[in-house]
Amino acid sequence: MSRIGVIGAGSWGTALATVLAGKGHDVTIWLRNKEQAEEMQKDRENKKYLPGVKLADNIKITGDKEEAAKDAEALLFSVPAQSFRDVFKETMSFAKADVIVINAAKGIEKGSLLRLSQVAEEIVPDIESRYAVISGPSHAEEVGRRLPTTVAVASTDEVTASTVQDLFFTDRFRTYIQDDVVGVELGGALKNIIALGAGISDGMGFGDNAKAALMTRGLAEIARLGIALGAKSDTFLGLTGVGDLIVTCTSMHSRNRRCGILIGQGKTPKEATDEIGMVVESMSTTIAAYGLAKASGVEMPITEKIYEVINGMTDADAAVETLMGRERKHEKI
Ligand SMILES: NC(=O)C1=CN([C@@H]2O[C@H](COP(=O)(O)OP(=O)(O)OC[C@H]3O[C@@H](n4cnc5c(N)ncnc54)[C@H](O)[C@@H]3O)[C@@H](O)[C@H]2O)C=CC1
Numbered sequence: 001m002s003r004i005g006v007i008g009a010g011s012w013g014t015a016l017a018t019v020l021a022g023k024g025h026d027v028t029i030w031l032r033n034k035e036q037a038e039e040m041q042k043d044r045e046n047k048k049y050l051p052g053v054k055l056a057d058n059i060k061i062t063g064d065k066e067e068a069a070k071d072a073e074a075l076l077f078s079v080p081a082q083s084f085r086d087v088f089k090e091t092m093s094f095a096k097a098d099v100i101v102i103n104a105a106k107g108i109e110k111g112s113l114l115r116l117s118q119v120a121e122e123i124v125p126d127i128e129s130r131y132a133v134i135s136g137p138s139h140a141e142e143v144g145r146r147l148p149t150t151v152a153v154a155s156t157d158e159v160t161a162s163t164v165q166d167l168f169f170t171d172r173f174r175t176y177i178q179d180d181v182v183g184v185e186l187g188g189a190l191k192n193i194i195a196l197g198a199g200i201s202d203g204m205g206f207g208d209n210a211k212a213a214l215m216t217r218g219l220a221e222i223a224r225l226g227i228a229l230g231a232k233s234d235t236f237l238g239l240t241g242v243g244d245l246i247v248t249c250t251s252m253h254s255r256n257r258r259c260g261i262l263i264g265q266g267k268t269p270k271e272a273t274d275e276i277g278m279v280v281e282s283m284s285t286t287i288a289a290y291g292l293a294k295a296s297g298v299e300m301p302i303t304e305k306i307y308e309v310i311n312g313m314t315d316a317d318a319a320v321e322t323l324m325g326r327e328r329k330h331e332k333i
């Protein structure tokens with residue numbers, strides 16, 4: 001049994017806290033609003049982000065970051081990617097020197113174009129051997145209800161990877177070990193862009209053929225960028241690649257897909273994200289991926305069109321026409 005601080009109490013932090021508590025760990029969730037923390041502590045439920053899932057007695061909720069961090073043996077970060085830098089920096093100032101860090105967010109920092117493990121290393125230069133990423137096809141709504149789920153835990157350090165594997169492993173939440181941190185981070189972040197596109201396609205009334213095309217060619221461009229940035233190609237065929245792409249492009253739990261559906265039906269990106277009311281990571285990840293693709297000279301035609309749609313530079317109809325009318329070519333990654 002370990003003491004674990006969960007930093008961020010959205011749907012994912014809350015769902016993962018229930019897995020950890022189910023294993024008997026002593027879990028403290030931090031959330032930034034003190035009144036909401038008190039309410040959640042009293043209600044024993046996250047009514048805003050994960051309604052209907054009861055919180056066990058070994059989960060404590062606090063609005064005090066120091067309380068969640070200071071005695072923790074492991075810290076699980078589950079705040080949106082663009083907030084990670086600030087939240088991580090402050091939290092680590094309270095943490096024990098040997099704390100294990102697990103990041104559950106899926107995104108790339110917009111301004112710096114850094115993966116979140118790179119952001120963490122900028123702040124704590126010796127963090128790599130104590131840092132793990134958890135990622136895979138896993139919607140909070142299902143994990144919170146103990147529906148069978150598989151994910152990967154990636155770390156460059158094998159001991160850290162297996163320690164984190166053990167922290168979460170249950171009969172309903174199966175954790176695999178991975179060493180390709182770059183591939184796992186990029187797979188989890190970039191699939192959200194394709195899910196947004198799949199949603200736009202659904203919202204425009206296109207069919208399963210169009211969605212399968214987006215998913216397959218989308219995976220090709222995810223892998224292309226990933227390999228150029230140092231990922232292993234096999235990772236994109238695993239849980240954190242094609243696995244997460246499938247669940248996010250097909251599930252009505254996906255906020256990225258649902259946001260795309262609203263855009264495909266004619267809403268502006270701002271109206272669509274406001275209506276979703278939870279983090280839609282693809283909005284910032286698309287901008288970061290567009291920047292990374294340009295900087296590394298990798299061709300990402302779907303990402304480029306989605307970038308233009310969400311920035312009001314083209315509409316979805318024109319984007320589809322351009323993608324379908326691209327020069328004829330051989331099928332390859
Ligand atoms: N919901 C899901 O099923 C899954 C989500 N993820 C990832 O987990 C991350 C978090 O997502 P969700 O929990 O779903 O989001 P959410 O929208 O449900 O909740 C986000 C939480 O972060 C808090 N937050 C936002 N900015 C903050 C800041 N600056 N400081 C402190 N707290 C802040 C919000 O108040 C809220 O409690 C995202 O990167 C997402 O892609 C990954 C796998 C599954």
Ligand SMILES: O=C(CO)COP(=O)(O)O
Binds near residue numbers: 106137244281
């Ligand atoms: O990453 C996820 C599932 O694995 C969550 O996807 P959404 O952010 O689109 O809900």
